[in-house]
Amino acid sequence: MIPAPTSPSANADWLARSLAAVWHPCxxxxxxxxxxxxxxxxxxxxxxxxxxxxxxxDGRRYLDGISSWWTNLFGHANPRLNxxxxxxxxxxxxxxxxxxxxxxxxxxxERLAALTGGVLGHAFYASDGASAVEIxxxxxxxYWRNLGRPEKREFLCLAGSYHGETVGALAVTDVxxxxxxxxxxxxxxxxxxxSPDARLALDNESAAAxxxxxxxxxxxxxxxxxxxxxxxxxxxLVQGAAGMVMYDPEYLxxxxxxxxxxxxxxxxxxxxxxxxxxxxFFAHEQAGIHPDLLCLSKGIxxxxxxxxxxxxxxxxxxxxxxxxxxxxxxxxxxxxGNPLACRAALAxxxxxxxxxxxAANQRxxxxxxxxxxxxxxxxxxxxxxxxxxxxxxxxxxxxxxFSRRFYRAALDHAALIRPIGNTIYWMPPYIVxxxxxxxxxxxxxxxxxxxxx
Ligand SMILES: *Cc1c(COP(=O)(O)O)cnc(C)c1O
Numbered sequence: 001m002i003p004a005p006t007s008p009s010a011n012a013d014w015l016a017r018s019l020a021a022v023w024h025p026c027x028x029x030x031x032x033x034x035x036x037x038x039x040x041x042x043x044x045x046x047x048x049x050x051x052x053x054x055x056x057x058d059g060r061r062y063l064d065g066i067s068s069w070w071t072n073l074f075g076h077a078n079p080r081l082n083x084x085x086x087x088x089x090x091x092x093x094x095x096x097x098x099x100x101x102x103x104x105x106x107x108x109x110e111r112l113a114a115l116t117g118g119v120l121g122h123a124f125y126a127s128d129g130a131s132a133v134e135i136x137x138x139x140x141x142x143y144w145r146n147l148g149r150p151e152k153r154e155f156l157c158l159a160g161s162y163h164g165e166t167v168g169a170l171a172v173t174d175v176x177x178x179x180x181x182x183x184x185x186x187x188x189x190x191x192x193x194x195s196p197d198a199r200l201a202l203d204n205e206s207a208a209a210x211x212x213x214x215x216x217x218x219x220x221x222x223x224x225x226x227x228x229x230x231x232x233x234x235x236x237l238v239q240g241a242a243g244m245v246m247y248d249p250e251y252l253x254x255x256x257x258x259x260x261x262x263x264x265x266x267x268x269x270x271x272x273x274x275x276x277x278x279x280x281f282f283a284h285e286q287a288g289i290h291p292d293l294l295c296l297s298k299g300i301x302x303x304x305x306x307x308x309x310x311x312x313x314x315x316x317x318x319x320x321x322x323x324x325x326x327x328x329x330x331x332x333x334x335x336x337g338n339p340l341a342c343r344a345a346l347a348x349x350x351x352x353x354x355x356x357x358x359a360a361n362q363r364x365x366x367x368x369x370x371x372x373x374x375x376x377x378x379x380x381x382x383x384x385x386x387x388x389x390x391x392x393x394x395x396x397x398x399x400x401x402f403s404r405r406f407y408r409a410a411l412d413h414a415a416l417i418r419p420i421g422n423t424i425y426w427m428p429p430y431i432v433x434x435x436x437x438x439x440x441x442x443x444x445x446x447x448x449x450x451x452x453x
Contacts, residue, residue, distance in 0.1 A: 049076025130164025
């Protein structure tokens with residue numbers, strides 16, 4: 001099904017024009033121009049997508065092993081999502097959400113609330129994940145202020161946490177590469193507490209024991225500083241940008257109890273791990289708890305359009321109800337609650353319900369595990385781990401260019417697998433079939449062999 005090339009050098013044309021005019025994200029642009037060198041990062045013009053595959057202009061294809069930065073759930077150019085969006089385009093593309101409302105935003109809010117068992121019954125919208133994080137932080141602080149407790153203004157995050165790259169979100173992000181350059185801009189940096197990272201197990205310690213150790217550090221901190229703490233923000237079960245760091249649900253149970261005890265909000269950042277990624281629709285379900293504020297984005301629109309949402313408890317919403325406008329949450333973005341994005345999200349939730357996606361993903365996750373199994377014996381592979389539709393392992397190597405070498409080699413084997421440092425992970429769309437999972441396994445093994453020579 002590879003399309004005929006539009007011209008022999010179509011890729012090269014788009015590549016040159018992009019390098020001249022587009023500033024690409026998360027990239028040292030110079031690396032794109034250094035073909036043949038160890039640090040070279042290829043830039044690939046994509047003509048179209050279909051299912052789990054991306055096609056370039058020269059007819060080569062790549063299996064999207066990381067769901068286009070963790071956004072895509074049901075494949076590219078999904079016919080059902082396309083149909084829903086075409087239908088929505090005919091009636092309403094956008095209207096401001098202050099003073100107006102519309103069918104997709106009402107239905108989406110109702111359905112998301114229902115998915116939390118009605119516990120998080122109010123939905124506030126934005127476009128990107130980082131904006132949702134900023135909203136959650138501001139909402140928490142402003143809630144305490146409205147309650148006459150403005151001293152509760154400190155935030156807590158976990159070692160290795162990633163919550164986005166706007167200045168406010170960087171305050172709760174602990175990834176030096178993204179944060180250090182802007183440290184002088186970050187006004188109120190969060191206190192960083194130990195991560196429950198299961199790899200930190202000592203001797204024969206279980207993952208639950210590591211979680212209890214990390215929670216004990218949280219308890220010590222809250223005992224001393226709980227009065228001044230507004231919220232703890234966590235990525236439930238998997239710290240994505242830290243390198244798919246996985247931890248035991250016990251941490252979330254203990255953190256929930258400590259947050260209750262010290263009157264501190266628990267913010268669940270499920271921007272990456274929500275929408276079925278870890279096996280349950282929300283990752284926090286596996287701990288049997290609810291956060292007070294829940295951030296969603298990425299997969300919520302099926303990977304189609306920028307949409308983020310913060311769900312909160314009615315007690316939080318109620319603390320803003322007053323005659324005074326200053327006590328209201330005055331935050332807004334121009335595209336807040338965009339009807340097209342909300343409609344894509346509704347079509348995404350329809351697919352979850354009609355196709356029983358969570359049950360199907362259980363079998364798919366087992367297939368991912370089986371495809372990863374041969375790597376367990378590799379002498380340089382450590383910490384093979386999996387939670388639902390995320391699988392990862394670390395590679396022992398001193399080569400500073402390992403991740404580039406692997407990335408390029410995987411592309412040569414028709415797979416988009418973009419390591420984080422020395423961590424290689426799979427986070428494919430939920431529609432990958434047996435053959436595609438086998439392809440992912442074979443491409444990973446071949447790319448690993450090449451990157452290590
Ligand atoms: C991606 C991500 C964000 C930021 O979302 P953007 O849409 O990229 O701003 C925040 N938190 C987590 C856990 C993420 O994975």
